[in-house]
Amino acid sequence: MKLTDTQRAIVEFVKDDGHKSQSEIAEMLGVAKSEIRGDLALLTTLEILGARQEYGYYYQGKKNYILFAELLKSFPIENIMSMPVIVEERTSVYDAIVMMFLENVGSIYITKNGNLVGVVSRKDLLRAAIGTQDLNHTPVNVVMTRMPNIKTVEPETSVFECAKMLVESQIDGVPVIERDINEPEIIRVVGRVTKTNITNLFVRMGNDYFIEGMI
Amino acid sequence: MKLTDTQRAIVEFVKDDGHKSQSEIAEMLGVAKSEIRGDLALLTTLEILGARQEYGYYYQGKKNYILFAELLKSFPIENIMSMPVIVEERTSVYDAIVMMFLENVGSIYITKNGNLVGVVSRKDLLRAAIGTQDLNHTPVNVVMTRMPNIKTVEPETSVFECAKMLVESQIDGVPVIERDINEPEIIRVVGRVTKTNITNLFVRMGNDYFIEGMI
Structure with a gap:
């Protein structure tokens, strides 16, 4: 699973500039906060970013790989669900x-x-x-x-x-x-x-x- | 994915007694040859057993784990398919x-x-x-x-x-x-x-x- 361009941009931004809030990251990308919810969830699940309340997102380090089962047990369904009819x-x-x-x-x-x-x-x-x-x-x-x-x-x-x-x-x-x-x-x-x-x-x-x- | 009792029995049999044909393994277990087709496919895919024509199945060694993608790319669909209607x-x-x-x-x-x-x-x-x-x-x-x-x-x-x-x-x-x-x-x-x-x-x-x- 390769990171998307958006996910890479988020990591670079947080890494260079220290801790950032979801609003600051959205503003940097020029998108709505809701649009990066899934990306942030993935990056924290993968432990590439860490997140602490009132401190925001911070860079946690390089991780080369993750086993499937680890990912699928901690990855919330909202990231892959479809629209209901x-x-x-x-x-x-x-x-x-x-x-x-x-x-x-x-x-x-x-x-x-x-x-x-x-x-x-x-x-x-x-x-x-x-x-x-x-x-x-x-x-x-x-x-x-x-x-x-x-x-x-x-x-x-x-x-x-x-x-x-x-x-x-x-x-x-x-x-x-x-x-x-x-x-x-x-x-x-x-x-x-x-x-x-x-x-x-x-x-x-x-x-x-x-x-x-x-x- | 744990090995089943049948799969464990096959590995023990081949390991102790050297190379064995599919017929010999089926006979030892008291089942039809066709019944162990999937088990043998899994054990060779996992490289726990090796198989050579006219030589039969042989024990290849312990393997602690396999990544999902490796397994799913070499595992034939006949092992998980359903009966057609x-x-x-x-x-x-x-x-x-x-x-x-x-x-x-x-x-x-x-x-x-x-x-x-x-x-x-x-x-x-x-x-x-x-x-x-x-x-x-x-x-x-x-x-x-x-x-x-x-x-x-x-x-x-x-x-x-x-x-x-x-x-x-x-x-x-x-x-x-x-x-x-x-x-x-x-x-x-x-x-x-x-x-x-x-x-x-x-x-x-x-x-x-x-x-x-x-x-």
């Missing part, structure tokens, strides 16, 4: 199927006023499509799998934990969720992790199994 | 959908007299199911993707090459095929590789990133 619960089954084709995804999340209430997979929709229901007048919440029978992960969950959940639960994907601190009963879907994300990472790791030394 | 081309779309649910697979291979001619995915069947056709009287070959527009791999293809093909072609799975030496135009399906197989391997590798030393 979401519809409200009164959407018709037919419209959900059309949405699935348009977005080319294997599952769609169902919300009620923005709160996650269910999920439908291609399999659920195929079962509905060969049934006797009128797809245009059946709302998708009739055929969905409902909370709390849905496995979920959080942005901080490691890629290893996510992959293990997919394998052990025999499912193709899980929603990545966040709870509001003030309203913990509200579940917001912020991402989607599938076997596609895991396979992509597997190939990336196979392509370059050494993390190249920084200098 | 196959129907003949005159099967109705409805029966193919039922078969997909019964076998719980994401794609079905279509043959004509045993020769691979096409593949249908959940997506193809969902598209057919919301169409105007009579699913009971439409043969599955009307809605399938046809050869030669199907990516395939062979049993010897490495897991890395397979995973790369899935990612680059944006497909969920590929059939593993063999051609008859005497009739090279005949394509037999012998297996199925999907992102599920890759994710399973990813988790196995994450569980035990060292190949434990043999002694």
Whole structure:
């Protein structure tokens, strides 16, 4: 896994100029703070950068390589998750199927006023499509799998934990969720992790199994 | 990745008694030759055993660990592939959908007299199911993707090459095929590789990133 140009620029900046905050690094690169969140997470996971509260990021040293398992057990899923596709619960089954084709995804999340209430997979929709229901007048919440029978992960969950959940639960994907601190009963879907994300990472790791030394 | 009891027994047998043929090893274990094919492939890939034609398998020495990428680039897909689900081309779309649910697979291979001619995915069947056709009287070959527009791999293809093909072609799975030496135009399906197989391997590798030393 080679570092990207952005990641190299961050390391050079921090190395030359001492400790830097996320805002300072973003400003130097001319991007939004959110855009470098994944890069900083990778660089600290690899222990190329260290991070301390109220002190910021600092250069920690050269590291020539890291074993796969170390990386995948400490690397948060938010760095490789996909965007979720979401519809409200009164959407018709037919419209959900059309949405699935348009977005080319294997599952769609169902919300009620923005709160996650269910999920439908291609399999659920195929079962509905060969049934006797009128797809245009059946709302998708009739055929969905409902909370709390849905496995979920959080942005901080490691890629290893996510992959293990997919394998052990025999499912193709899980929603990545966040709870509001003030309203913990509200579940917001912020991402989607599938076997596609895991396979992509597997190939990336196979392509370059050494993390190249920084200098 | 720990060696299994069978793999340990093979190593001990070969180590104590010098070079051994696959038949001798199978006989010692009291199993069919075909059952230890995967184990021998793993042990030679890890270079714990060596193999030379007309000489057989021999003990090559202790190896404490192997990096993921080395393993996945030389490990043939036949060791982790699943059984294919196959129907003949005159099967109705409805029966193919039922078969997909019964076998719980994401794609079905279509043959004509045993020769691979096409593949249908959940997506193809969902598209057919919301169409105007009579699913009971439409043969599955009307809605399938046809050869030669199907990516395939062979049993010897490495897991890395397979995973790369899935990612680059944006497909969920590929059939593993063999051609008859005497009739090279005949394509037999012998297996199925999907992102599920890759994710399973990813988790196995994450569980035990060292190949434990043999002694």
